[in-house]
Amino acid sequence: MRDIAVVATAQSPAIRKEERRNEVEILMPVVHDLRKRAGLKQEDIGFTVSGSCDYLQGQAFAFVTALDAIGPWPPIDESHVEMDGAWALYEAWTRLQYGDIDTALVYSFGKSSPGDIRRILSLQLDPYYLVPLWPDTVAMAALQARALLESDGVTEKDLAEVVSRSRKNAKDNPNAQLSGDVDVDTLLKEPMYLSPLRKHDCPPITDGAAAVILAADDRARELTDRPAWIRGIDHRIEPHSLGVRNLADSPSTRTAGEKAGVGNGNVDVAELHAPFSHQEIILKRALGLGDNVNVNPSGGALASNGVMVAGLQRIIEAADRIMAGQADRAVAHATSGPALQQNLVAVLEGEK
Amino acid sequence: MEYTYTRSVGPVIDRFFSGLADRKIQGIKGSDGKVIVPPTEYDPYTGETLSEFVDVADAGTVTTWAWVTDPRPGQPLQKPFAWALVQLDGADTAMLHAVDAGDESRMSTGMRVKVHWCDEPVADLAAIEYFEPEAS
Incomplete structure (x- = not known):
């Protein structure tokens, strides 16, 4: 290679x-x-x-x-x-x-x-079983969010914490769209948008x-x-039908992360393409990233979500930190399809 | 302008849709023997060609759901409703559809729902208008 x-x-x-x-x-x-x-x-x-x-x-x-x-x-x-x-x-x-x-x-x-955009993205779905119903991106993410919330100890507060940290981190990102100091309690007082998701759990x-x-x-x-240096890069896909998958997990991310070699060393920074707050939790678990990893220092896709751009931006944000000498080893992730159907993972390293 | 070809849905979806016109729901056995509903022509994990159809019920259990207060154009209900994944009795996977529950407080994971059939016999997904809570 x-x-x-x-x-x-x-x-x-x-x-x-x-x-x-x-x-x-x-x-x-x-x-x-x-x-x-x-x-x-x-x-x-x-x-x-x-x-x-x-x-x-x-x-x-x-x-x-x-x-x-x-x-x-x-x-x-x-x-x-x-x-x-x-x-x-x-x-x-x-x-x-x-x-x-x-x-x-x-x-x-x-x-x-x-x-x-929600209607346009419906057109990427199965034309016989799904498109006639026009399920939209937010609806499908909400089904996944509830599957996660009801699967184990994850709470709505955990989702709000992801949002609060995203907005805070985005204050240092001049390209971000949404940034600022918002505390978890304030976020939890917001009304439901498409229950169990609040509007701030969704990308701009x-x-x-x-x-x-x-x-x-x-x-x-x-x-x-x-x-x-791209030390490893891999992408994997899951079945199209949501009802066939375990939505609370992301086995395709796990496999891509293993193939890319995420676990072969310490991870300083991870830029995860999680357009919805709960997805960051699923991805972090699937990649085996501990609490010591700086996740989405750019604010991630909750801070700005250019369609077709936000995944490449994760690689950019990870690479920028390596090139600037702020990190030695970084993980970048991109997703595509409904509710994290397809996932790409890259491991980037600087020379010592 | 018209296209010079016609489009077929293939043998599996065709049989599923034809069954819906008779208010019958059919799944298909996957490589691991589990019943996939709605049926797919190929196993979603192994890619194996599938052909063994299995009748399943028109009632089942909600495995996850989301509450819509503001329905969007073309969606199955134009009043507040739940999107849900419904595992029909006899199936091992769940299908996406709408549940007409009236109010979010009537929705819960594990609840029982049944198909509300279209009055007219139609041989496509429109035969299932939506799901509704099973009378308790």
Whole structure:
């Protein structure tokens, strides 16, 4: 296996509703910033891959509009996944293993404010058994939250504590959408939104973009002083039907974490893609992370949740802390599908 | 404009939907012998092709639920209702649907519910309009 590292990152501030700019206009300043930081021009990059959702723009092949702006001429080697950018990064990591190129650009963008995101995401469900009922993301997360709350000692207070910490941590994140000091008792006085979830247990609606440069071996060392080496990366999926799964657990996260080698060393920081508060508890358990681990110092997806972006952002937030020397070993996680159906786990390390 | 092809739901969903028109719910035996409802063409864990149908009841138990005060377009009920995973008697997995309980206080995990059938015989999921609490 080749050693692959994150060598540069960039992201847009999270915006609740971008009124003026379209997706490409949100994305391009991020990509320009990224290429400048890495000191690379598009023609220096071996492989370009994006993660986005055409359903947000409501147009087939909408991702091509972004590719046109990135600069596909002279012809570039590129790809796209209709998934969160974390999976685009996985494709880039795989592509770099082939050995003929040394750098990759990964980007993702999502403008979820113009449509009804809860309804749009229903379209990713089983077309015969689920879509006719239009169950939405919040409803399915709420079913999972109750399964967790009734499975063992987890209480609504534990969920509120996740939210309170997210908002507090997000105060140090200039890109976050929701931040501040909110105490647990105040949160618990809020009314139910979709019981057992309160509105603050759910992620905000966010427009935004994020991008990463990956590089292999010595090329990574040339491009930055302290690359964030990807020591392990794996993704696993569970059955589609919620009624077949044990919703209070995340066996796919557990397997991905084992394959990525989460348990092979001390974890300083974990950035977990938990759009709903209870999911952070499920993920922390599945990855075997103790209370000594700094979980979601960025505020996580409860602070800003760009659709197709928030997973890649977890890798960015973890890598940034490695590159800045604030952490030596970090775990990044991304999720996709209803109620944590599919999960990706990466372990990032700095050189001692 | 029209498409030049027709779309089939396949042998398993077709049989499940046809049964619903007769107010009959069928599951399918998975690789481990457990009964999956609604039935799938392939085992969700092993990927094995499944074919052994099993009749299950139109009543069962709520395994988890969530209370909706503000129904969204197209959802089964346009008044406050519960989403629930319902494990039908004879099934080993649960199916997602709505429960018309009237009030959140009537909902609990483990409660008994039964199908409220559509008056018209329809051969798709619409045959099950919603679930309702079983008369105690």
